[in-house]
Amino acid sequence: xxxxxxxxxxxxxxxxxxxxxxxxxxxxxxxxxxxxxxxxxxxxxxxxxxxxxxxxxxxxxxxxxxxxxxxxxxxxxxxxxxxxxxxxxxxxxxxxxxxxxxxxxxxxxxxxxxxxxxxxxxxxxxxxxxxxxxxxxxxxxxxxxxxxxxxxxxxxxxxxxxxxxxxxxxxxxxxxxxxxxxxxxxxxxxxxxxxxxxxxxxxxxxxxxxxxxxxxxxxxxxxxxxxxxxxxxxxxxxxxxxxxxxxxxxxxxxxxxxxxxxxxxxxxxxxxxxxxxxxxxxxxxxxxxxxxxxxxxxxxxxxxxxxxxxxxxxxxxxxxxxxxxxxxxxxxxxxxxxxxxxxxxxxxxxxxxxxxxxxxxxxxxxxxxxxxxxxxxxxxxxx
Amino acid sequence: xxxxxxxxxxxxxxxxxxxxxxxxxxxxxxxxxxxxxxxxxxxxxxxxxxxxxxxxxxxxxxxxxxxxxxxxxxxxxxxxxxxxxxxxxxxxxxxxxxxxxxxxxxxxxxxxxxxxxxxxxxxxxxxxxxxxxxxxxxxxxxxxxxxxxxxxxxxxxxxxxxxxxxxxxxxxxxxxxxxxxxxxxxxxxxxxxxxxxxxxxxxxxxxxxxxxxxxxxxxxxxxxxxxxxxxxxxxxxxxxxxxxxxxxxxxxxxxxxxxxxxxxxxxxxxxxxxxxxxxxxxxxxxxxxxxxxxxxxx
Numbered sequence: 001x002x003x004x005x006x007x008x009x010x011x012x013x014x015x016x017x018x019x020x021x022x023x024x025x026x027x028x029x030x031x032x033x034x035x036x037x038x039x040x041x042x043x044x045x046x047x048x049x050x051x052x053x054x055x056x057x058x059x060x061x062x063x064x065x066x067x068x069x070x071x072x073x074x075x076x077x078x079x080x081x082x083x084x085x086x087x088x089x090x091x092x093x094x095x096x097x098x099x100x101x102x103x104x105x106x107x108x109x110x111x112x113x114x115x116x117x118x119x120x121x122x123x124x125x126x127x128x129x130x131x132x133x134x135x136x137x138x139x140x141x142x143x144x145x146x147x148x149x150x151x152x153x154x155x156x157x158x159x160x161x162x163x164x165x166x167x168x169x170x171x172x173x174x175x176x177x178x179x180x181x182x183x184x185x186x187x188x189x190x191x192x193x194x195x196x197x198x199x200x201x202x203x204x205x206x207x208x209x210x211x212x213x214x215x216x217x218x219x220x221x222x223x224x225x226x227x228x229x230x231x232x233x234x235x236x237x238x239x240x241x242x243x244x245x246x247x248x249x250x251x252x253x254x255x256x257x258x259x260x261x262x263x264x265x266x267x268x269x270x271x272x273x274x275x276x277x278x279x280x281x282x283x284x285x286x287x288x289x290x291x292x293x294x295x296x297x298x299x300x301x302x303x304x305x306x307x308x309x310x311x312x313x314x315x316x317x318x319x320x321x322x323x324x325x326x327x328x329x330x331x332x333x334x335x336x337x338x339x340x341x342x343x344x345x346x347x348x349x350x351x352x353x354x355x356x357x358x359x360x361x362x363x364x365x366x367x368x369x370x371x372x373x374x375x376x377x378x379x380x381x382x383x
Numbered sequence: 384x385x386x387x388x389x390x391x392x393x394x395x396x397x398x399x400x401x402x403x404x405x406x407x408x409x410x411x412x413x414x415x416x417x418x419x420x421x422x423x424x425x426x427x428x429x430x431x432x433x434x435x436x437x438x439x440x441x442x443x444x445x446x447x448x449x450x451x452x453x454x455x456x457x458x459x460x461x462x463x464x465x466x467x468x469x470x471x472x473x474x475x476x477x478x479x480x481x482x483x484x485x486x487x488x489x490x491x492x493x494x495x496x497x498x499x500x501x502x503x504x505x506x507x508x509x510x511x512x513x514x515x516x517x518x519x520x521x522x523x524x525x526x527x528x529x530x531x532x533x534x535x536x537x538x539x540x541x542x543x544x545x546x547x548x549x550x551x552x553x554x555x556x557x558x559x560x561x562x563x564x565x566x567x568x569x570x571x572x573x574x575x576x577x578x579x580x581x582x583x584x585x586x587x588x589x590x591x592x593x594x595x596x597x598x599x600x601x602x603x604x605x606x607x608x609x610x611x612x613x614x615x616x617x618x619x620x621x622x623x624x625x626x627x628x629x630x631x632x633x634x635x636x637x638x639x640x641x642x643x644x645x646x647x648x649x650x651x652x653x654x655x656x657x658x659x660x661x662x663x664x665x666x667x668x669x670x671x672x673x674x675x676x677x678x679x680x681x
Contacts, residue, residue, distance in 0.1 A: 105485055105489065105565060105566070107565040107566065107595050108595070108596055108597075108600070110489065110492055110566050110567070111489060111493075112486070112489060141493065142486070142489040142490045142493050143490060143493060143494075179486065182484055182485070182486050184485065209484050209485050209486070211458065211482045211483060211484045211485065212484035212485075212486065212487075214459055215484070242627045242628070244624065252539070253539055254537060254538045254539030254540070255537065255563055255592075256535070256536065256537020256538065256539060256540040256541075256563065256590070256592050256619050256620075257537065257538075257539035257540050257543070257619075259537075259592060259593070259619040259620040259623055260537075260540055260543075260619040260620075260661070262620075262622050262623065263619060263620070263621050263622050264660070266621075266622045267659070267660070272622070275623070275627075279481075280481065280520075280538070281403065308539040308542045308543060308546075309522065310508055310520040310521060310522055310538055310539060310542055311403065311407070311479075311508075311520045339542075339546065340522050340525075340539075340542055341522050360662075361543065361661070362660060362661075362662060
C-alpha cells in the first residue's frame with residue numbers, strides 16, 4: 001500500500017520528524033486560504049507516484065492569488081495516469097542542501113538497510129550507480145535495531161559529521177516508523193537543510209508490505225483507483241495481475257510458470273496481454289473470476305491457461321474453467337494445458353465439456369498463437 | 384545418496400491438522416516419507432493421519448526424534464513457527480507458506496542463522512529426494528530416481544523440469560524449490576554447494592528467474608569455481624517488463640539489476656549451459672548425464 005505525501009508527512013510529524021507546516025486543498029479557494037495562513041507556499045499535486053515536478057505538478061506561490069491560480073492549474077491534471085484531486089500547500093523552505101535518508105530491505109543481505117546520502121533530491125538508485133561512494137549504508141540487526149554508535153558511524157561515513165546532533169534522532173525515528181508500519185520503503189527525500197540550519201522532511205515516501213496489511217487494517221493509503229482499470233478490477237478480485245501490451249490472455253498457477261508461459265507465447269510469435277497468476281491452491285471460483293477478467297478485455301484475442309498442479313488441484317481448476325466458459329459465452333479461442341496433481345480428473349472433466357486439454361506448455365502456446373491469429377483475421381475478411 | 388532429505392529423515396508437520404497440512408502430509412506419507420508427528424497447538428494428545436499430535440515442536444522432537452519439519456501454518460503465524468522449530472533444534476525446516484510479512488521473515492531468518500539450522504523457503508514447494516522422501520507439495524508421481532539434482536526459485540517450473548526429465552528417462556537425486564520471496568533461507572549457492580559434494584548427483588539443473596542477484600552470485604562464487612559437474616540453467620521472465628512485480632515478491636526488474644540477460648550472461652561465463660525452454664533443459668540435462676566427462680569439460 002502506498003501513501004500520498006501529506007499522509008506520509010502526518011506520520012512523520014506524529015513521530016517527531018520535522019516537516020514544513022502545510023494544509024490540504026481540494027479546490028483553488030482552499031489553496032488561497034492555505035497561502036493566506038502560511039504565507040509563501042509550494043503547491044504540490046498529491047499522487048502516489050514520482051516525477052510530479054517534471055510533470056508540472058509542483059508550483060511555488062508567493063501570494064494567495066498565486067496559490068489559487070497554481071491549484072487551479074494542478075487540480076485535475078493527469079500525472080502518469082493519476083488524476084490530481086488534492087494539492088498539499090506547504091510553507092516554502094529556503095533550502096541550502098538536499099540530503100537523502102531511507103529505509104528499505106536489502107534482499108542480498110537479507111536484512112533491512114538504512115541509507116544516508118549527502119546527495120539527496122534525486123533518484124537514489126541513480127546516485128548509487130554513478131557515485132556509490134556518496135551513499136552510506138547500515139544493516140541493523142533486525143532484532144536489536146540500529147545501535148547509537150552504528151548510527152553515528154553511518155553519519156560520519158556519509159560525510160555528514162557536522163549534522164550529527166540533528167541526524168542521530170532522525171535516523172532512529174525513521175527506522176522505528178518503518179518497523180511500526182512494516183515499510184517496504186520509507187524515505188525522506190529530500191531531507192532539506194534550511195537556511196536557518198534546521199533539517200526538515202521536504203518530501204516523503206512510504207510503501208507498506210501488502211503481506212503485513214493484517215496488522216494495519218485501520219490504515220488508509222493513497223486511492224490507487226486511477227491506475228489501469230483492468231489492474232484495479234484485478235485487485236478488487238484479489239488476483240495477481242499485470243497488464244502487458246499483447247493480445248494473448250495468459251492465466252497460470254505460480255509466478256515462475258506464468259512468466260515462462262509469457263516467454264513461450266513470445267517464442268511462438270505471439271505477445272501476452274497480461275500476467276495473471278491464480279496462485280497456489282486456487283479454487284474453482286478464482287479460475288472463474290480470472291477468466292471473467294480476461295474476457296472483459298477487448299484486446300484479448302485468445303486465452304491460454306497453463307496449470308501444473310502442486311498445491312493446486314486439476315479438478316478444481318477444470319470446474320472453474322467449465323463454469324466460466326458456460327457463464328461467459330467466451331468468443332475467443334481457449335487453450336488449456338493441464339498437468340500435475342489430480343490431472344486425470346481435471347483432464348477428464350475438460351474433455352467431457354468439449355475443451356480437450358494440451359499436455360505440453362510449448363504445444364499449448366503454439367496452438368493459442370495460431371488460433372488467435374486465425375481468429376483476428378476472420379472478422380477482417382468478413383467486413 | 385542425496386542432499387538434505389532421505390528415507391532416514393524423521394519428519395514432522397507444523398499445521399498437520401489444517402486443510403492444506405492434511406492433504407499434503409497424506410501425499411508425503413503416500414510417497415514413503417517417514418512422517419513421525421504433527422504439531423497443532425491445543426490438539427496435543429490426539430492422533431491424525433496415524434501420527435501423534437503435539438502442542439509444541441519441542442514436545443514433538445523430544446517424543447519422536449523428529450529432525451525435519453514441514454510448515455503449513457497461515458502466514459501471520461508462519462515466522463513464529465519457523466523460529467519455534469529452530470529453537471527446538473529441528474535441523475531442516477521447510478516453510479511452504481506464502482505471504483509472510485517481510486520484516487517477520489528478516490527476523491526469523493536471523494534467528495534460524497543463530498540457531499545454526501537450515502531453512503528452505505518460505506513460499507516454496509519444498510523438496511523431494513526421489514524414491515525416498517518428500518516434504519512439501521511437489522506432486523508425487525513425477526519424480527524418478529537418477530543422477531540429476533534440481534534447484535529452483537519457482538514451484539511450478541520445478542515440476543515442469545522434474546516431469547520432463549522423468550518422461551525422458553532421466554531421474555533425479557533431490558529436487559529443491561528454494562522459493563520466490565526476497566528473504567529466503569537456503570540460496571542457490573547453498574544448495575549448489577551441497578550438490579557439489581553429493582556423489583550421486585552428476586548433473587545439476589538450476590531454474591532461476593528475474594529479480595535479485597542470487598543467480599549471479601551463485602554463478603560467480605560456486606559454479607565458476609571448480610564445480611566439477613555440468614550445470615544446465617534456465618531463467619524465466621525474459622519478456623517481463625522492468626518495474627512490474629511478476630507475482631513473486633522477488634521477481635521484479637529494477638534498474639539494471641535482476642534482468643534475465645544479466646543472469647544468463649553470468650551463468651554462461653561460469654560455464655553453465657543455458658537453455659531457452661524447459662524442453663531444451665531436459666534434452667541438455669539428459670545429454671550431460673549420458674556423457675558426464677565431456678560435459679564437465681565443456
